Amino acid sequence: MSDRLKGKTALVTAAGQGMGNAAVRAFAREGARVIATDRDGALLDPLGALDGVTIQVLDVLDDAAVVDAVERIGAVDILFNCAGTVHQGTILECSTADWDFSFDLNVRSMFVLTKAMLPKMIAAGGGVILNMASALGANKAAPNRLAYAASKAAVAGFTRALAVDHVKQNIRCNCVCPGTVDTPSLGDRINAFADPAQARRNFIDRQPMGRLATAEEIAETFVFLVSNESSFMTGQAVFVDGGMTL
Structure with missing residues (x-):
């Protein structure tokens, strides 16, 4: 442990598996106190055994539950909006329900949680928001990813807008754009x-x-972006894609 996040509190969504899980482990390794959330409590259970990690079941599509969780948790230093879904298909294979779900989970849930938490972070003196975007949508298209690419492009725009609106309040906001x-x-x-x-x-x-890529190596970028090592970075889409967008 190098204590790069010592003294920080982080809230991570979709922590049960994949990149959210890897983020929790990396943040905890670096000394953060981590609140790991997911809608599936069984997936969270192994994280509860880690030092500094608290688990909490949370469905980010439930607005009332999100607001209630933020009120109970209070201000955090780091908010990582990691929840998301990948719809496969062209526009002809994407129903309005598929489209709505992609934007609800990939973008709207991020908006609701950030809107609830941001005033608390500002009142506490600032903090870092990290959003999960993608190489697809933020800079590149791929076949059969219409709803996914459109929603992740929205995440990149949301990130830049949030960053410019709140940079004077000591809020930094960046997004990560992984490859596969x-x-x-x-x-x-x-x-x-x-x-x-x-x-x-x-x-x-x-x-x-x-x-x-492995989730663990992407998580090293997460650590950098929420640590003081990236203290002069905000509003950026950071690509970690194995050259996909070259």
């Missing part, structure tokens, strides 16, 4: 294909580096 990361969510999507082995090869081929 080997998470349980990706595994589920790969296994939904008729030929999962070929699907995995196709996902790998999108990265010039010739491999998928």
Whole structure:
């Protein structure tokens, strides 16, 4: 432990698995007190055994639950909006319900939680907000990702607007734009294909580096962006994509 986040309190959504889970572990390793949330309490249970980690079931699509959680938690130094979903399909394969769900989870939930927490962070002297965007949408398109790319482009815009509105109040806000990361969510999507082995090869081929990222290596970027090491950065979309957007 290098204590890069010592004395900080972090709130992380979608912490049960994947990049949210890796973020909780990395933040705790660096000395933060972490409140790990997810709608699935069973996924959170292993995190409860970590020093400095408190688990809390939270469905970020439930506005009242989000506001109530923020009132109970109070101000944090770090807010990581990590919850999201990936819809696969073109516009012809995307229903209005698919579109609405993509924006509700990928963008609206971020808006609701941030709106509830931001006044508390400002009153406490400031803090850092980190949002989960994507290489797809923020800078690049890919086949069959219409709703996902559109919603992640919205996250990048939300991040810049939030940053410029509140920079004078000691609030920094950045977003991370990963390439293809080997998470349980990706595994589920790969296994939904008729030929999962070929699907995995196709996902790998999108990265010039010739491999998928691990959640743990993406989490190192999270640590940097919420630590004092990035104290002069705000409003940025940071790409960690194995060369996907080159």
